Amino acid sequence: MKEQDSSRRDFLKKASMAGLGSLAAISAGQSVFGAFADEPDNRIIDIHQHTDYLGRTAEDLLTHQRAMGITTTILLPSGHPVSYGSTHYGVSNGLQAKATPNEYCYKMAQQYPKEFLFGANEVPDLPNAVEEIEKYLKLGAPVIGELKFNVECDSPEMQRIYQLAQAYDVPVLMHWQYRMYNTGFERFHKMLRKYPRVNFLGHAQTWWANVDRGYKDQNILYPKGKISSGGWTDKLLADYPNLYGDLSAGSGLSALMRDEEFTRDFLKRHQDKLIYGSDCADPIGEEGTCQGKQTIEAIRKFSASRTIERKLLFENAKKLMKLKV
Secondary structure, X not given: OHHHHHXXXXXXXXXXXXXXXXXXXXXXXXXXXXXXXXXXXXXXXXXEEXXXXXXXXXXXXXXXXXXXXXXXXXXXXXXOOOOOHHHOOOOOHHHHOOOOOHHHXXXXXXXXXXXXXXXXXXXXXXXXXXXXXXXXXXXXXXXXXEEOOOOEOOOHHHHXXXXXXXXXXXXXXXXXXXXXXXXXXXXXXHHHHHOOOOOEEEEOHHHHHOOOOOOOOOOOOOOOOXXXXXXXXXXXXXXXOOEEEEOOHHHHHHHXXXXXXXXXXXXXXXXXXXXXOOOOOOOOOOOOOOHHHXXXXXXXXXXXXXXXXXXXXXXXXXXXXXXXX
């Protein structure tokens, strides 16, 4: 009995100290999700990375993803280099980031099958675009994208890709940047209605800037300050069940960090529609300098519950892309 009483006292003491530690973290404005670090399921899916991103080596990419704690990474290929208007006559080849095409992503995924998957992509107005994308869908690509080309979002070329996505039941990830990539954002809702069986992922500057109802000047790609609910992106996410948000890149992180009160509510309201991606060219993945790592920490900080955090970092991606991870 004495041993049992002693053990009970020790347990209560430790529990009390743990509780005080959590309260201290809360009062300091810090995330307390670190308390879950020893739980069995802390897997993270990163839906947005690139091979040879700004010259980063495959070895550095592997190191970077492991340092961030990523367990599954989807490599998004560029289209093949061409001098077309859709690539700004070569300026935007490699997704304007020296990213490499399908075969490079596929090769790395084959080399590290437990950690990497590959997307499927091509310059939309190339004559063989649909055939090239379909080739990699047949090989198992769970997503089409990143579609980052100077084309109208409702053009015949893009609609052929949407039709392919519908046939293979995979989502389409689109980079929205005013007067640069996927033009016609104001008309995109028509495509969401026309292709209700296609799931779309929104990403990049114009997508995240338009989360704010007070956003007026589309030329400002990285707006700052308080956010008013009900912006165009906010409404699209609420109104269309086939639309999701990719939290990656500086644009995603900037939107998360602008207005803490808005972000907490936004993540709660759209907890089933938002998905983590890094889109980070950093070679190391260290906390404090790596944008992808900062996005993970922002999600943990602003998620109102462990349930929401797990959805954003893992479960939504797994469900949307039908991943067996």
